[in-house]
Amino acid sequence: MSTAQETFMSHLIELRDRLLRAVVAVIAIFVVLMPWAGDIYDILALPMMNTLPEGTNMIATGVVTPFFVPVKVTMMVAFVLALPWVLYQAWAFIAPGLYAHERRLGLPLVLGSTLLFLAGMAFCYFFVFGMVFSFIAEFAPKSIVVAPDIEQYLSFVMTLFLAFGLTFEVPVAVILLIKAGVVSVAKFKEARPYVIVGAFVIAAVITPPDVVSQLLLAVPMIVLYEVGILLGGLVSVRKPSDSDDVETEPVAVSNDQDQHS
Numbered sequence: 001m002s003t004a005q006e007t008f009m010s011h012l013i014e015l016r017d018r019l020l021r022a023v024v025a026v027i028a029i030f031v032v033l034m035p036w037a038g039d040i041y042d043i044l045a046l047p048m049m050n051t052l053p054e055g056t057n058m059i060a061t062g063v064v065t066p067f068f069v070p071v072k073v074t075m076m077v078a079f080v081l082a083l084p085w086v087l088y089q090a091w092a093f094i095a096p097g098l099y100a101h102e103r104r105l106g107l108p109l110v111l112g113s114t115l116l117f118l119a120g121m122a123f124c125y126f127f128v129f130g131m132v133f134s135f136i137a138e139f140a141p142k143s144i145v146v147a148p149d150i151e152q153y154l155s156f157v158m159t160l161f162l163a164f165g166l167t168f169e170v171p172v173a174v175i176l177l178i179k180a181g182v183v184s185v186a187k188f189k190e191a192r193p194y195v196i197v198g199a200f201v202i203a204a205v206i207t208p209p210d211v212v213s214q215l216l217l218a219v220p221m222i223v224l225y226e227v228g229i230l231l232g233g234l235v236s237v238r239k240p241s242d243s244d245d246v247e248t249e250p251v252a253v254s255n256d257q258d259q260h261s
Contacts, residue, residue, distance in 0.1 A: 015093060030078035058150050060151070069154050120167055123164060128164065131213075135212045174231075
């Protein structure tokens with residue numbers, strides 16, 4: 001086996017080990033949380049339950065739905081709790097192949113993107129859900145009883161979690177594009193009117209057909225876009241020097257010197 005093949009196989013083995021560690025962590029947390037799967041779903045359903053009439057509960061139309069829906073929610077919570085460890089495994093795999101200035105920028109971006117995604121989910125749960133569900137409950141005709149199905153509710157909240165989590169990643173995307181030289185800060189500023197219109201269009205497509213949820217998604221998207229421009233301007237001030245790229249290969253240089261000597 002050649003050296004290149006040995007290196008490739010070693011990378012595959014390391015990737016397998018990293019993935020295995022990440023999966024084991026998620027499964028371990030999931031197993032620990034399973035006895036409280038019902039309570040975890042009740043916490044997720046709390047924003048909806050607070051807007052339902054007194055004495056009204058959510059319903060389950062499927063035979064196995066009361067079991068599988070809490071299990072899905074518990075798995076999602078286990079993945080979120082294990083996310084720092086999962087991202088660390090990904091970072092530990094790719095970091096040795098990065099230059100010094102890429103490692104200095106990459107780690108804050110990984111941590112920042114994780115925290116921003118979690119912040120988007122928290123913003124959605126603690127602020128958006130209450131306003132959206134209250135608006136829907138007040139708008140509903142008095143002749144009907146609002147009793148959502150738990151599976152449809154899970155699908156709805158997962159869509160909003162994903163939408164708001166990705167929305168809060170806007171600063172990271174802007175910074176990466178500026179740092180890579182794909183788009184300049186000036187171009188982002190020029191595109192501001194189009195971004196504002198696009199934010200409302202995206203919010204109208206992703207969120208339910210009500211003004212409240214659309215505003216709650218579009219406005220943070222615009223604000224975070226401005227934050228990304230501000231931080232991108234600060235990041236683009238310092239450009240990596242050639243010495244940064246040499247930092248990752250000190251051993252190779254010293255070996256060459258020993259051979260010449």
